[in-house]
Amino acid sequence: MGICAALFLGSCNLDQFPNLDNTYLPNYEGSVAFLLINDTVSFRDFLEENITDTANYDITDEQKVIFSYEINSNFSLADNFVEIQEFNNRKIIESPIGIPFVAPFDTTIRIKQRIVFNFPAADDEVLDSLFFSSGDFQLVIESTFPSILNYEFSTNSFRDVTTLDSLVISSSVGANSQSDSTISLGGYKTSLTTESDSNKFVVNFTADILLAAGNSLQGDEFLKLDVNVLNPDFDLIFGSFGQDTFNVDQTRKRLKFFDDLGGSGITFESPRIEFTFDNGFGLPVGVSFANVYLTYDEGDIEYFTGAITETPHLIAAPTIDEVNTSVESSIVIDHTNSNIRELLAGSPREMVINPIGYTNMEGIQPNWISKESALDISGKVSIPFSLNISGFEFEQITNLDDLSSLEGTQELILLINTVNELPFDGRLDLIMLDEDENEINSLLDQVLFSSPTSYDSNGKVASPEESSTKIKLTQELIDDLINASKLKTIIKLDSYNASSGDFVEVFADYDLQIKLGISGTVSVDLNGN
Template identity: 25%
Template sequence: MAIAVLPLTMLSSCDHSYLDELDNIQDYTYSPVVAFPLVNASISLDDLIDVGDFGEIDLDEENMVTMVYKGQLVSIPASNIFSVTDQSQVITYDNIVPAGSEGMTLPPKVFLITFDNNEILTYISFLEGFFRVSAQASQLAQDGYHLEATFRILNSYDNQGLPVNGTVSLGNPAEVDLTGSRIEFENLANFFLVEYQLFISGNGTPDNAPYTIAFSQEMTGLEYDLIKGYFDQISFPVGNTSIALSLFKNAAFGSMLFENPTIEFTIENSFGAEIDLFVEEFYAATIHEEIIPVTGPGVEEPWRIDASPTHQTPQLTTFKLLDNTNTNLAYVTEKSPKKFHYEASGLLNPDGYDQPTNWIKHDSHLTVDVEVKLPLWGMINFFELQDTTEISVNDLPDELEWAELRMNFSNGFPLNVELDLILLDENNNAIDTLFAGQDNLLDAASVNPATSISEEPRISSRIERLDDTKIENLRKATNLLIQARLNSYDNQNGTTVKILDTYRIGIDLGIRGQVKYVVEF
């Protein structure tokens, strides 16, 4: 603004008539053209796409973007699938004569462990549990004899490497803590042998020999660490997971056709047994609340998961891949899925009994890591995104005579963009539209058909005149609803495009207008 400097002539202090001339100066109207920047940004794919809590972006050697979404299933542990219940049985020895029985070792007798199915154990080590023994010989006691017996479990080892053993007498049962102990079983028949040595003292009055001695034996509170043998065919739940796809989070319409969508499964097996993994439920839920099953030979046949070789190397990894060749994944992903849901179960020893080479630890389990991979390579047809962002243009002068929205774009993406910008009030009610239905507001960058890659960004500009009503509504607006319709370059001719991490959209957005200032004199 020019500033006029008016030199004043020094006049007589008594003559102020020159001041009267100031009243005759006309008011001055000043109408400059001013600009108000709104947006100056370079937008990458990271800015356009919400990766989500369980997603990430992978890049290949071309910098092509693949959206990766992850989920995980972890089965219940083996201790909840296979357990050893409390066991008890009574063994008896007849024709015991006190005379000469001091330190007599009795023939070992069988302790048989029973199961509901066809399990065959060869080895068990214990996290916890007890072996309890009580002795009964009522006639022997009535005749005045005292009985004490030591016992040991053959082919067993406590946490010191000694046989599991204890001492029992009439009226004083024995309780042996099995924590850290292990027992090796005989003849693949789920039993072990217990050996007793008798010590009988006192003089029987009368002496009613021979006597019968019984030993009640119990195994209780059993929790195993490691079991070897054969565990029959046991079904168990592996679990379920839902994987949200944030790529379609703000989608409202249209479709994306992917060249090579995949779902990868990484399965870790810490059971020492083969497992068949069955897909119980597998579907996609679309943005339109449609449920689409994932079908095909890739999911309809069980997956064979090999056994881990030894409990010293308890993890064996198996990979399974679902793609367009063995599922309907291309069709499913075209429908804009907002999530995949997956549920599975397992079957131990799917081929039945072969030989007792299974093993399980108490914490053996299946872990299934799921990765949905959507390479951004394909075609986009009328794919509609919408989002809401806050705006504030309270700095617009009240004296605007006219205004226009000026837009400069640089589009490095192979996407044509039609754009609606809708002004919303504080209650998210639409109060006006800045512009709508603009054909290809951002023209797609051209694509090399041989590589599907954009080579040079497309530059474009646009000016939209804002009338008084729009200007007033801009001042009232608190939010801006952005609706974008995307079409990939030359999709009507089947041209596929790749989205690279290096692509950018440059946006220079501002308001230009003329302000009327009046200087009054």
């Protein structure tokens, strides 16, 4: 073949061949077409790829999607309800002989009294009985009698819980002197009575003054009794504790769901917060939700309103026959008693739970409190993915690479074919921007996919919706796209029948099949112009 070529070329008259540099070639005109995307996206895959914290949602056996957040708080300081403080009672006992007296022989003078002392409580709480875990009962006696005095101090109001023995102090005090005795109250129980709205306990006091023959009394002698309860602490208290206000520990919960999928135009059908109260206080509690609110990225704060915030809600309590137990009850916040739909539509950042509690809000009644009493509050925010989307927009700006290779393209057509089970209409805006993000040109309101219109009795799509869209890029749009530095893409979503206020549920097994192709006409200048 080399030989043939040599012979062929050798036989040519090259001087007769035209000069190609001076030859004009016509432009090449042709068509191009190729497939860019051929994919099926399930809603389950979308969640896995876009939700940063997968622990925040569950998919049920029926393929329903529910976003949820756990909230926990507690109140456990029993002292805030009933505060038992140190106290002192003083009693002056005058000499039973109020005139000068000389003992003619050895004489015993007896003092015997029943004494009622106060057992105070903060805020005048009515106390029936207390079981002490610690503390001291102190008796200090000062005598101005000129001789020794033997005494017995006893009270049935204080008893040893194990033996049921009364508290008894037997001792003596010397002439014109003082004595003190202390008994640990750990393991003691106090039973009290109420008189004139005060807590009382009764003491029996007996003293024998031993006068030798010739000893004298002036008639103004006395005994001073100081009864002190020091550093008291308790395991259990019974009484009627009145009406108090208390704050439950504030809890803040980050709602990460809205970081990933939030935006204006989304209203959820049935969001709810279910609070469960485990009340280990033996007194009914009312809880107000007027201090519960949501925060937003812009720094705004929006409070819950509606019936749920207008009055405190009663939390059940164990009775005096159910000591050291707890009673569980629940309260639900939803769209029927609050503005939760409107609050979540703003894509909140954080929920702040700061409830206020009220005790015995329905009136005074028998109560009990133990040292271990606690009000545990657990809450669960649930957001089923049943929603109404109207005018929801997702916007993204992308920096464009060099598109000069598109020069010479006369027309481009984007072909979008979809088979859609998602109950949404999707439309697309393409906006070409310069380096400063000023608009150069745009292609607006192009159909991406259409919502199915057939649903079964469970609200699930019965048959998907097929649609086909052609988006034509003219020469002008192509040139502006080549000159653009950035491209803003806006995807606009509306749920099925959104304008009528209908809600649609998005199931995890919904699919969106999409094919994106491109075809066009090119004109190539073969002369290099």
